[in-house]
Amino acid sequence: MLGRAVFLAALVAASIAGAASPALAASDFPPGYEAYHTHDELTAELRAIAAAHPDIAALSVVGRSYQGRPIWVLKISDNVAADEPEPEVLVDGLIHGREHLSVEQSLAAIRWLVDRYGVSERRTALVDGLEIWVMPEINPDGGQFDISDGRFQHWRKNRQINGSGESVGTDVNRNFGYQWGCCGGSSPKPSSSTYRGASPFSAPEAQVVRDFVLSRRIDGEQQLGIAVSFHSYGEQILFPYAYTTEDVPPDMVRLDRRVMTRMAREMGARNGYTPMQSSDLYIASGTFDDWAYGDQGILTFTIELAPRTLLDGGFYLSADRIGQETRRNRAAILWLLEQAGDPAGVLGPDALLSPAADRTERSRPARR
Numbered sequence: 001m002l003g004r005a006v007f008l009a010a011l012v013a014a015s016i017a018g019a020a021s022p023a024l025a026a027s028d029f030p031p032g033y034e035a036y037h038t039h040d041e042l043t044a045e046l047r048a049i050a051a052a053h054p055d056i057a058a059l060s061v062v063g064r065s066y067q068g069r070p071i072w073v074l075k076i077s078d079n080v081a082a083d084e085p086e087p088e089v090l091v092d093g094l095i096h097g098r099e100h101l102s103v104e105q106s107l108a109a110i111r112w113l114v115d116r117y118g119v120s121e122r123r124t125a126l127v128d129g130l131e132i133w134v135m136p137e138i139n140p141d142g143g144q145f146d147i148s149d150g151r152f153q154h155w156r157k158n159r160q161i162n163g164s165g166e167s168v169g170t171d172v173n174r175n176f177g178y179q180w181g182c183c184g185g186s187s188p189k190p191s192s193s194t195y196r197g198a199s200p201f202s203a204p205e206a207q208v209v210r211d212f213v214l215s216r217r218i219d220g221e222q223q224l225g226i227a228v229s230f231h232s233y234g235e236q237i238l239f240p241y242a243y244t245t246e247d248v249p250p251d252m253v254r255l256d257r258r259v260m261t262r263m264a265r266e267m268g269a270r271n272g273y274t275p276m277q278s279s280d281l282y283i284a285s286g287t288f289d290d291w292a293y294g295d296q297g298i299l300t301f302t303i304e305l306a307p308r309t310l311l312d313g314g315f316y317l318s319a320d321r322i323g324q325e326t327r328r329n330r331a332a333i334l335w336l337l338e339q340a341g342d343p344a345g346v347l348g349p350d351a352l353l354s355p356a357a358d359r360t361e362r363s364r365p366a367r368r
């Protein structure tokens with residue numbers, strides 16, 4: 001218990017330190033896209049939400065980007081200052097700089113929970129029963145660089161200087177230390193947009209996310225049961241693994257595969273997105289999802305937001321569609337949160353009667 005108190009105190013201290021923003025000027029979005037949140041606007045919005053809902057929302061800095069910007073996490077729960085024995089969920093966005101709708105989707109998810117607390121029975125139950133951590137902007141440097149100079153830069157990576165400085169940026173979502181650099185799913189070339197970094201967790205942003213997730217491991221037990229990462233674009237719901245096309249490799253528990261498949265289908269039935277194993281879209285290695293599942297046993301989903309195609313806007317969805325496209329995921333995300341207390345329950349009573357094989361083979365995935 002002391003460990004948790006110290007951790008929370010550190011978060012509070014860090015959040016005060018976060019008040020001093022680095023002197024890195026934030027441009028606004030290019031004309032027509034101003035409704036999207038810049039880093040500073042996101043910071044102001046998160047502070048306002050925490051101030052308006054102090055009993056159920058607490059804002060902290062979990063770490064800093066390569067260029068020194070704060071990476072925020074908002075915890076949503078009743079008795080938010082206490083670490084209660086409740087199922088935990090991580091929701092995150094903008095691990096890739098140009099995927100701006102993921103910030104808006106994270107903010108929308110926060111709003112669904114805090115704005116109707118005490119009004120909607122369903123949402124009140126979620127806030128009371130869970131500890132939900134929302135990290136809307138893992139890669140603030142990439143996001144800000146993408147909107148620099150009044151036009152979009154089509155920038156995916158962070159802004160870390162590599163080697164002699166000729167190439168900038170590591171793909172944070174290829175830098176996690178699980179099957180890092182394997183299987184052609186990332187690039188060893190610093191100039192590539194999927195550069196995996198010099199070594200696993202060489203990107204500060206990946207370290208911050210890793211350390212946060214590991215901090216939720218208490219008395220040997222990972223508290224986070226589910227993690228949802230918002231990306232864009234494509235309207236897909238992806239689940240592990242990304243590094244292999246095998247459905248159930250030796251480092252996956254068969255029951256987990258069944259649960260994630262069912263959850264992805266159920267979400268897809270609610271938002272019209274296409275559920276699939278991540279590697280069915282393309283092979284990738286060193287991803288957050290593969291690490292969080294493979295190393296920590298967390299059920300992970302990557303949700304590729306709207307639009308479906310490049311012609312329909314690609315990474316730069318028209319700002320007047322933010323509202324409708326983020327609302328479109330409400331039923332799917334609220335449903336997922338409702339399963340956090342009993343993920344295997346999604347398989348229904350039949351699964352609980354018969355899965356002797358699943359039960360005996362169930363174990364935590366192999367640790368690296």
Ligand SMILES: [Zn+2]
Nearest residue numbers: 096099231232
């Ligand atoms: Zn992405």
